[in-house]
Amino acid sequence: MTGSRLSVLPRGGDAAYLDGPLPLAERNVSVGGVGGSVNDVLLAARLAAGDDRALGEVFDRLAPTVYSAALRVLGDEATAQDVVQDVFVELWSRPSRYDPSAGTLHAYLVVLARHRAVDLVRSELRRVARQERSYRLIPGQPAPSTCEEVMASQVAAAVRTAIRQLPDSQRVIIELAYFRGLSCREAAQAVGIPEGTAKSRLRLALAKLEAVLDRELLESL
Amino acid sequence: MTAKIRAPALPLDLRDRVLAASMRARAAGRPDPAAPEIPPTEAFSRAAGAFDGTLSVLRGADWAKPALRGLDVQGLVGHLAGVEEDVQRCLAGDPAVAAADHVESTQDAAERQAGRPPEETRAEWRRAADRTIALVRAADDRAEVAVHGMRLPLGLLLVVRAFELWVHENDIRAATGLPGSTPDASTLSLMTGVAVQFLPVAAARASLAEPTSVHLVLTGPGGGTWDISLGPAPDPAAAAPADVAIVTDVLGFCRLAANRATPSSLDLHVTGDPDRAAAVLAAATALALD
Numbered sequence: 173m174t175g176s177r178l179s180v181l182p183r184g185g186d187a188a189y190l191d192g193p194l195p196l197a198e199r200n201v202s203v204g205g206v207g208g209s210v211n212d213v214l215l216a217a218r219l220a221a222g223d224d225r226a227l228g229e230v231f232d233r234l235a236p237t238v239y240s241a242a243l244r245v246l247g248d249e250a251t252a253q254d255v256v257q258d259v260f261v262e263l264w265s266r267p268s269r270y271d272p273s274a275g276t277l278h279a280y281l282v283v284l285a286r287h288r289a290v291d292l293v294r295s296e297l298r299r300v301a302r303q304e305r306s307y308r309l310i311p312g313q314p315a316p317s318t319c320e321e322v323m324a325s326q327v328a329a330a331v332r333t334a335i336r337q338l339p340d341s342q343r344v345i346i347e348l349a350y351f352r353g354l355s356c357r358e359a360a361q362a363v364g365i366p367e368g369t370a371k372s373r374l375r376l377a378l379a380k381l382e383a384v385l386d387r388e389l390l391e392s393l
Numbered sequence: 394m395t396a397k398i399r400a401p402a403l404p405l406d407l408r409d410r411v412l413a414a415s416m417r418a419r420a421a422g423r424p425d426p427a428a429p430e431i432p433p434t435e436a437f438s439r440a441a442g443a444f445d446g447t448l449s450v451l452r453g454a455d456w457a458k459p460a461l462r463g464l465d466v467q468g469l470v471g472h473l474a475g476v477e478e479d480v481q482r483c484l485a486g487d488p489a490v491a492a493a494d495h496v497e498s499t500q501d502a503a504e505r506q507a508g509r510p511p512e513e514t515r516a517e518w519r520r521a522a523d524r525t526i527a528l529v530r531a532a533d534d535r536a537e538v539a540v541h542g543m544r545l546p547l548g549l550l551l552v553v554r555a556f557e558l559w560v561h562e563n564d565i566r567a568a569t570g571l572p573g574s575t576p577d578a579s580t581l582s583l584m585t586g587v588a589v590q591f592l593p594v595a596a597a598r599a600s601l602a603e604p605t606s607v608h609l610v611l612t613g614p615g616g617g618t619w620d621i622s623l624g625p626a627p628d629p630a631a632a633a634p635a636d637v638a639i640v641t642d643v644l645g646f647c648r649l650a651a652n653r654a655t656p657s658s659l660d661l662h663v664t665g666d667p668d669r670a671a672a673v674l675a676a677a678t679a680l681a682l683d
Binding site: 214217218220221222223224225226227228231232235236239249253256257260261264265266267268 | 415610611613
């Protein structure tokens with residue numbers, strides 16, 4: 173055996189050795205530059221490769237926009253920060269879900285933030301509605317804490333505002349269905365309209381709510 | 394229309410919180426999707442299968458085309474049959490192959506192919522490769538072996554051999570006008586792991602003079618991210634070693650490690666000291682995993 177013997181530790185922990193001469197390195201080495209622009213395709217590839225620095229770069233570049241989009245829907249800073257965390261964890265956990273050929277990383281993250289925020293609002297609306305029904309059905313049970321009330325109020329504020337903007341005929345159906353817990357048939361009977369009409373108004377109302385939330389979001393971009 | 398909400402500044406701790414939660418969800422360095430893990434024997438077996446697949450499409454005249462180091466395609470296949478013979482001697486415990494020169498030791502096997510029908514050369518290599526596969530399947534991957542100046546665990550040798558077969562397969566493909574081939578992600582993942590593992594050795598041999606922290610990102614299936622310390626051990630009293638980040642395609646990096654590409658031919662994205670990065674890439678070239 174000739175030459176010096178150098179060791180490295182392989183993943184398994186056993187020492188490995190390379191002996192003998194290695195060819196001389198080529199001399200005409202040059203390197204490319206990163207440049208100033210951030211390339212979404214490259215970022216996506218780096219994220220897929222497990223490059224944690226890439227995630228930091230994406231955060232620095234896009235977190236304010238993601239936060240703004242979430243805050244626009246939710247109206248609550250703490251919950252919007254949670255959405256920012258959810259969005260970036262999702263990007264890191266499943267990087268292949270972002271397809272650079274389908275759009276910019278900016279748009280992808282904003283859409284993720286919007287969906288997550290709207291999901292939270294819907295979930296909160298359902299919780300508030302369940303709670304209100306519960307108070308009516310079981311008088312005397314402990315009231316929610318001040319903190320819970322504040323949270324619920326903040327999270328649902330944007331959607332409540334949107335509901336108030338609906339035409340009366342649609343707003344009444346939403347309130348009956350979501351806040352009084354009536355089925356579509358019961359809501360139709362309460363208003364004195366056919367069930368099909370009630371369903372139609374409910375669909376229209378939900379579509380308008382979505383549109384209002386979307387418009388608010390677009391304005392924030 | 395509702396009034397616009399002006400978002401307040403992000404809290405200072407949000408970045409750390411988000412990055413920590415992300416790393417809990419997926420550890421840094423781990424590619425997604427991760428390639429299915431395979432044992433080194435399987436990687437070697439797959440590389441041999443791919444090599445044989447390339448040989449199977451060659452036409453008669455292709456075997457006489459110049460391929461590498463003065464060898465034509467047929468001679469190169471003969472060289473590989475000779476490598477298999479040396480590996481089998483190594484597995485049998487023959488100390489003579491431990492320090493044998495990789496090229497010199499197989500020269501006879503390469504030269505004896507001259508004038509033979511190509512199918513005989515292919516059959517000789519295939520038999521030799523199959524014999525190696527049968528022997529290593531019965532052996533312990535962790536057992537230390539010594540051949541051609543390398544002393545390393547058998548599993549590691551098999552991945553180095555998979556690397557070698559892929560490189561020479563592509564030498565033949567280039568010589569005969571065929572497009573390059575890409576190993577499957579599982580095999581490539583093992584190959585990149587070996588190349589990265591040997592990088593500190595190569596850096597020492599390439600005389601990387603200063604301690605250097607390298608953040609290496611290899612993109613594409615079979616890639617990943619590594620943080621490696623190269624060069625001499627840093628002086629604890631001195632400032633932190635220079636940090637260099639290198640991002641490139643995994644296949645390009647493997648070609649670099651096989652001495653089949655130069656850094657300037659790769660799609661590289663480097664941050665940090667460019668001279669230091671160039672020294673690291675030169676070290677990767679010095680790996681010469683062929």
